Amino acid sequence: MNNSVKSPFEILAGYERRSLAHAGTGSAGQASASDLWRGVGFRIGDHYLVSSLTEINEVLSFPVVTRVPGARAWLLGVASVRGNLIPLVDLKGLLAGEETSLSDSSRVLLVRQSGGSVGLLVDEVVGQRNFSADQRVGAPASAGGAVERYVVEHYALGDTQWGRFSMAALVRANEFAQAAV
Numbered sequence: 001m002n003n004s005v006k007s008p009f010e011i012l013a014g015y016e017r018r019s020l021a022h023a024g025t026g027s028a029g030q031a032s033a034s035d036l037w038r039g040v041g042f043r044i045g046d047h048y049l050v051s052s053l054t055e056i057n058e059v060l061s062f063p064v065v066t067r068v069p070g071a072r073a074w075l076l077g078v079a080s081v082r083g084n085l086i087p088l089v090d091l092k093g094l095l096a097g098e099e100t101s102l103s104d105s106s107r108v109l110l111v112r113q114s115g116g117s118v119g120l121l122v123d124e125v126v127g128q129r130n131f132s133a134d135q136r137v138g139a140p141a142s143a144g145g146a147v148e149r150y151v152v153e154h155y156a157l158g159d160t161q162w163g164r165f166s167m168a169a170l171v172r173a174n175e176f177a178q179a180a181v
Contacts, residue, residue: 006104019127041129041162042109042122044092044100047147048162050129050155051109055167057117058110059125062102063088068179073099075179079119081110087179088119094176095146113171120167129162131155149173 006014039050040059063079065088071077074093078085088108092100100106105124110117135155139148150170151163170176 015127036130036132037164038128038130039164040109041126042107043124043126044122044147045096045098048126048160049147049151049165050131050162051165051167053128055111056109057112060108060110060119062106062108062121063119070181071179072181076121079108081117081119084117086110086117086119088121089176089179091120091122095150109167111167111171118171129157131157131162131164137161 037052039052040056041048041050043049060081063081065077065079067077068075068087074090076088076090079088080086090100092098100121100123103123106121107125108119108121109125110119135157137154137156139151139154140161147163147165150166150173152166152169153164155162155164
């Protein structure tokens, strides 16, 4: 983990810089706000993904975690979030079999599911992303693997391909429920 700790102001200033850079990528003929699909953009490994604003309830810094004996490596443990115990899952560990290296940009996406909430560790949250229907593209040639099982659409924004990731499909998946070794 990176030893340099950023102040809240530095973190917010970074969000603002990225937001302004993102706003500059729009075209003169942008769709009206009602025609846009909105989501929270995040990265796991080399995959840029976006999930609906209705599927992600909160974005958190990495909390203090208590390991759970007999659990798979991708179930990092449980964390107390405002007095509620939340299971914490390494999303890259679950989908790609690779442990997420914690850094200043690592975040936890809090997702509600039946029976409570779950936290999903991702490499980075890049902020809100808006996509219009004309930005929808086919799956890239490199698409495949476990991540793509939960991607329902693909979008292009600048040079980046974004997969629309279904949190609902993930939390319903059998592999997600099988956390015991």
